[in-house]
Every structure is written in structure tokens, then in C-alpha cells.
Amino acid sequence: MNGDAVRIRPYRPDDLEDLYDICLRTADNGGDGTSLFRDPKMPGHRYAGPYAAFAPSLAFVAEDTGGVAGYTLGVLDTRAFEERLERDWWPALRARYPQPGPDAGLSSPEQYAINDIHRPWATGDELVAGYPSHLHIDLLPRLQGRGIGTRLMTIMIDTLRDLGSPGLHLHVSRDNQKAAGFYRHLGFTEYPATGINIFIMDLRDERARS
DSSP states (O other): OOTTOOEEEEOOGGGHHHHHHHHHHTTBTTBOOGGGOSSTTHHHHHHTHHHHHHOGGGEEEEEETTEEEEEEEEESOHHHHHHHHHHHTHHHHHHHSOOOOTTSOOOHHHHHHHHHHHSOOOOOHHHHHHOOEEEEEEEOGGGTTTTHHHHHHHHHHHHHHHTTOSEEEEEOOTTOHHHHHHHHHHTOEEEOOSSOOEEEEEOSOHHHHO
């Protein structure tokens, strides 16, 4: 690869540390969250590790001459994934990160991650019925603004469609308007939900709906 080339490829097990690093360095609404977490592994354990463990065929990375600097992680069946997390992922993390007392002095992102580990949000039945798949995407600054995010999203969307998913959803922080604009540009629309910013995309073939 030359200095400007970026390769997108399937995830490999030896990419796991890079996934964790990217997750940490984008954990502050897309900005570097390194200073916000006492345990630098926490955001990766919550937001990247389980996808690599349980859905590695739906993980893709973007790699330049400096190494892996972006990823998209997804699952075909959100409900089945949530059940797998409850059985095989959350118990160890709940022991590792017990719920803190009121004077623990944790940052807001730490508090949010621990709360999510102990009381994960369950996807609503109506949402998962129409849009059962979901994804995450993160890019380090050096890959941003170069169309790499669009390439990663296109690969994931096409893969989920080929696997027969009727629809896809994702969560966006209400404070991250840059990301919201990116998803709108790709054709996502906002799903009406109270207190949660969710974007959806219908993946059914147009011919099948006519």
C-alpha cells in the first residue's frame, strides 16, 4: 500500500487489540476517551469485544500503512446476540466492574458503560421485528473525511442484505450530530423512540416490496 491507500478487509483474531484501542480513542462521542477511563479496556469490553467474539464474520477493518485504524462491527440477529451476551459475556464483566457507590468519582462515560453492562438496554420487539440487525462503526481521525466510513458501511450493509436481513438499526448519541448527518447521507432515517436516538435502514430488495 502507498501512503494514502486504505485496505478494507475481514477482521482477524490478531486485530482484537486494535479494535480495543480504536474503541477507546473514539469513546468520547467520536473523540479520544483515553483520559475518561481508569481501565482502558472498559469501552472495548463493552462495545467491541463481544462482536469480535460472537460475530467475527460481520466484522471488517480499515487498514493503512500505520495499521488498523477503523472498523465496523455488526450482528445479523440482535435478539439472539443480546441473549448470548446475557449468557456468556455480561457475567464476567459484571464481576470485573461492580456497580460503584455514589462517591466513586467515575467519569460519565465510565458510569454509562458500567450501567450498560449491568442493565443492558433490550431492543424493543417492534424495532427488532422490522430491523433485526445492528452495527457499530468507528474511525480514528487519520481515516476520517476520506470516504472510508462510507466504504465500511457499504460493505456491512451489502453483507447483511446478502444474508437476508430485512432491516438494520444503529444507535447514535444525541450529542454526536456529525455522526447523525453521516447516517442520513447514507440513507438511514430516524426511528421514533423516546429518549434514544436510533437510525434505521430497510434492506429488503425494492423488487420484493413492489
